Amino acid sequence: MDGRNFILKGDICYSKTRTSLATAEQSFLVCAEGKSAGVFSQVSQIPLPYRAFPYIDHTGKLIIPGLVDLHIHAPQFAFRSLGMDLELLDWLETRAFPEEAKYQDTGYALRAYTALVKDLQQGPNTRICLFGTVHVPATLLLMELLENSGLVCMAGKVNMDRNSPDTLREQDAACSVAATREWLERCGTYTRCKPILTPRFIPSCTDELLRGLSEIQQQYNLPLQSHLSENLKEIAWVQALCPQSSCYGDAYTRFNLFGGPVPTIMAHCVYSGNEEIALMQRQGVHVAHCPQSNMNLSSGIAPVRRYLEAGLSVGLGSDVAGGAHTSMFRAMTDAIGVSKLRRCTGTGAEAPLTLEEVFYLGTQGGGSFFGQVGSFEAGYEFDALVMEDPHPVPPFPLSLRERLERIVGCSDERDILEKYVQGILLPR
């Protein structure tokens, strides 16, 4: 037994299923060796081995799982909410790529990434998958900061050897592959921030590079993150670059970079059709739904309910700086909002997402990419937030579900009293 053994008392809320909440008022959540040992309504129900654990009384506070951001671009945090008047490809060229090129300078990277990591520590997310830049030193620096933050993350050195400015593009596939190997050798000591293979997207990566990354993936058994079917012009471009592929997802599949044995996140999936959905389903690809980014960059509204009904694993992503906000509470409300607009504008016939569903997406849905994460069922890793009801509290009684609804809709980081990751209380 280590120090990560304790009991939190409070009003506990987590996803029971994709469409239902477990709510337990004035109950006891047991953390044993950094994992949940379950939720109990009475002290007498707590199994004997745990009953003597130190006890922290959060009576009247909400206790929910930590949130999971499956998709954020670390070097874009600095310019979030700036320059949102362009669509994806022009925005990359004009805004994102020139900014990312600056991370060649590790001094710049240190300033910018320090600010990002501080924001992430203060916010409600406990697990995060991040894109870095092509630069090995800056990406290692990012991972070092994340490692020390207490968060559990996956971060990737980005690969891009074509269709990007000289200031950012790697010289050729061999250089990109060699840099990736160097990065992997040098980040091996981190225990909380793990590497994830990060080819930017098909337009940025030559076939030779993708083949090289596939070899690396097999050698190191690495998870992978990339982009998929975000924007109609991007999709047409991929089709032109890979005329033999039957869909965008197939362009990755030809290099064995589309799920299968290792966990894979594809961000956006605004326009995935039946074939791509079937491919994702077969290959166990995780979808990172990024509703705010898809609005800000005029990409569209992803048919999330279709993916859920097809049995895909779906989580949420901030996609900063396509999105301007790192909190997954904001992503939850945005996901509900755009799903309503999808239906009422006649863009899709699916029913809008519910509070229960988006809460699931932002906790257990995304958490599944990290393993047993995002729930308080026994055996899940102990990521938890202790939250205050956002002020001012209404002058009428609220159910626990309603209190959760208010936290999702109008809390901010000031309402987070405690944040645990793998059973460890982070400093605030």
Add this chain to the structure above:
Amino acid sequence: MDGRNFILKGDICYSKTRTSLATAEQSFLVCAEGKSAGVFSQVSQIPLPYRAFPYIDHTGKLIIPGLVDLHIHAPQFAFRSLGMDLELLDWLETRAFPEEAKYQDTGYALRAYTALVKDLQQGPNTRICLFGTVHVPATLLLMELLENSGLVCMAGKVNMDRNSPDTLREQDAACSVAATREWLERCGTYTRCKPILTPRFIPSCTDELLRGLSEIQQQYNLPLQSHLSENLKEIAWVQALCPQSSCYGDAYTRFNLFGGPVPTIMAHCVYSGNEEIALMQRQGVHVAHCPQSNMNLSSGIAPVRRYLEAGLSVGLGSDVAGGAHTSMFRAMTDAIGVSKLRRCTGTGAEAPLTLEEVFYLGTQGGGSFFGQVGSFEAGYEFDALVMEDPHPVPPFPLSLRERLERIVGCSDERDILEKYVQGILLPR
């Protein structure tokens, strides 16, 4: 000359036209007798009568006009972000009406309205048009609290004598008219919170009531606020209730309650067609665009650019609790976001709204309902916010326009250092 004579130094930003910003770094904004006397880049340019005014140095801070919320339901603030799974008519029946009925109890109203007014004081809005409830005492209480808040507001006792629950509906048209007259007599002493006639919407008001309100309007020369073309089922219902009307706006026009000599706000206008637009244009009706509410209640996306191009006066509204946030900065970003989705889903072909345009809508656009409000052009009433750049500040230089973009996109009330209304500094 009274005490409202001073000069603010800082980085000043306001709308020059509907589509362009005036930006003046390290400049001087003169307040003379509660009105702007203009912006000057050098002390030597400040006209002599003002040059000796007390001088407040906000070097490095942004100074922008106060924001204007043209549409908020005061009694709905308490349940903002709750119960957002319904569309308008069901939501009114299930959520809004039962809550509003509680304001019969002035003790309850005092608790709830005190929390609302504190939120409004802390936030960036300086001018607000509010719906109260049908209850005279609660509405007077709301006005008393607003009067003492330092904000400049218009608030209305709501009229509704049909199609609403017994607990809320007024007994008949005569009772509603009598209560309105009582309310008007009793709120005559307020100088900063003025009454505004507030028939809820056509479905809640009998013809007899609307005729009575029209008489009151002519007698007192009162402005008016109501709802228009928010939701397709609502529009069909209005058509069924008023089969002789050619459009929803025409249903108000038949009672002389659709603009003309007195200022009139119609909230939402999601589905106003050509005839209704022409009617609004002719009658000078002000549109309150409420993008978040229209998303939350699955109403749709208003064609704001069409209204602007038709020459309508448009401002923004939070429509709490259809919307969950009182800040007009949030309404600005939502207005841009949904305008992008309107286009990229093919719902409308209009170009998305720009930062310049939504900033105009949230300041001068809405401000025009209050007169010369929402700008720093000489002669405008002096409503101003002194704002900090939201932290963390990016590690690269920003133009003043970009700093404004960040304030709109990611500031909160903590970034507001000072708030002036009509030249008076509000306590924070």
